[in-house]
Amino acid sequence: MSPFGRAFTDGDRLEVAGAVVRLRVNRRARRVSLRLDRARREIVATAPSPRRLAEAAAFANDRAAWIAERLAELPATAPVGPGLELEVFGEAVRLEAGTGRARWLAPEDGSTPRIVAMGEGEGYARAVILVLRRRALEVLTERTAWHCGRLGVAVPKVTVTDTRSRWGSCRPAVGRLPASIRYSWRLALAPFEVADYVAAHESAHLLELNHGPRFWAHVRGLVGDERRHREWLRAEGARLHAFGR
Known part of the structure; x- marks a missing residue:
């Protein structure tokens, strides 16, 4: 069982350091990894197989500081309103x-x-x-x-x-x-x-x-x-x- 208290499936999302983390299975991957999806403003945690998704989730949780740093690099969103x-x-x-x-x-x-x-x-x-x-x-x-x-x-x-x-x-x-x-x-x-x-x-x-x-x-x-x-x-x-x- 993962440290989040549940099992995971491909496409699941969780929150770490105020960011959305999307779990993804890529059978061509050789290891668990994290990357920032700048367009979606979320972190992608990739696992080589479904059974390693819990490991990917735990890895994201352990890298909370790295995730916070990547979020800080994103351009700020501004409200859309008259005068802009x-x-x-x-x-x-x-x-x-x-x-x-x-x-x-x-x-x-x-x-x-x-x-x-x-x-x-x-x-x-x-x-x-x-x-x-x-x-x-x-x-x-x-x-x-x-x-x-x-x-x-x-x-x-x-x-x-x-x-x-x-x-x-x-x-x-x-x-x-x-x-x-x-x-x-x-x-x-x-x-x-x-x-x-x-x-x-x-x-x-x-x-x-x-x-x-x-x-x-x-x-x-x-x-x-x-x-x-x-x-x-x-x-x-x-x-x-x-x-x-």
């Missing part, structure tokens, strides 16, 4: 309170774009995120069409989700199933050039469903050297995922 200023695809946008349907108001005289929404607290945040999702879909659909035109491939169906594991994913056409690309709506909070790189990356997968030399040649033909954009996502991705949490 965001950068949306690199453009400063101000949040305001208003009535009616949450909406994006484009500037008419060179002023700052605005997102107007009603509600308070989590309700206000959800309304703002809905507007950001619509904006993300609009811009990323446009950029996907642009890159597909350059590559000479048909434009796939584009959707946005709140995935935390990847910024985009591509499914080429198979039989009667049309091609599709999904993006994280949180790319709207990244600089335009970074989000555009992700659109180019996923569009290139319509030709090369791998990360080989020909794939990267397509990407670089669309956006140039992609390394700075990848580095930006590694450095700032946790901040994007922290928004609205």
Whole structure:
């Protein structure tokens, strides 16, 4: 029996040092280990087999100080409310309170774009995120069409989700199933050039469903050297995922 007084199964969660610890079985792992999932803001305790999940839980409990240190490294979450200023695809946008349907108001005289929404607290945040999702879909659909035109491939169906594991994913056409690309709506909070790189990356997968030399040649033909954009996502991705949490 574990020190937590119960047995564990794959996917169970427990709390250590104020953090959520998710237990995971990975049969390719050689030992029990811990890592910080920055997107989900939780610790993953991995065990090589189900019978060693209790060992993984105990290991996490013993490493409480390490867990607290990793949590302190995460970007702070800020409440989403009127008056907050965001950068949306690199453009400063101000949040305001208003009535009616949450909406994006484009500037008419060179002023700052605005997102107007009603509600308070989590309700206000959800309304703002809905507007950001619509904006993300609009811009990323446009950029996907642009890159597909350059590559000479048909434009796939584009959707946005709140995935935390990847910024985009591509499914080429198979039989009667049309091609599709999904993006994280949180790319709207990244600089335009970074989000555009992700659109180019996923569009290139319509030709090369791998990360080989020909794939990267397509990407670089669309956006140039992609390394700075990848580095930006590694450095700032946790901040994007922290928004609205």
